[in-house]
Amino acid sequence: MTRDLTCPRCRTPSVLAVLRRPHTWTNASRNQVRGVGEVLLCARCDAGDPLVTYLVVHESVQPEDAAHLARLLLHWIDGTRPRKPDETALKAEAEAWYRGEL
Ligand SMILES: [Zn+2]
DSSP states (O other): OOTTOOOTTTOSSOEEEEEEEEEEEEOTTSOEEEEEEEEEEETTTTTTSHHHHHHHHOSSOOGGGHHHHHHHHHHHHHHTSOOOOOHHHHHHHHHHHHTTOO
């Protein structure tokens, strides 16, 4: 557990892991700005995540669990990726708005 971090969602020191993901965006001046976004894995807030279950149950990682833990980590990391908007749903919603249905 990352004891020195407090979860911003539940305000408890239940953070198990932190993923720091570099990203860039273009500001209003059209300059590239670099930053780092953090995603926290919290034992309370993310209790349904299999990675949380593993980390709560096991005090340390055993070598024979390495492949299983790697899959859990990759699943968690994949779930933290920013989602791209569903272009089809977005287009359908815009068309509905133009038709006055929203
Ligand atoms: Zn939390």
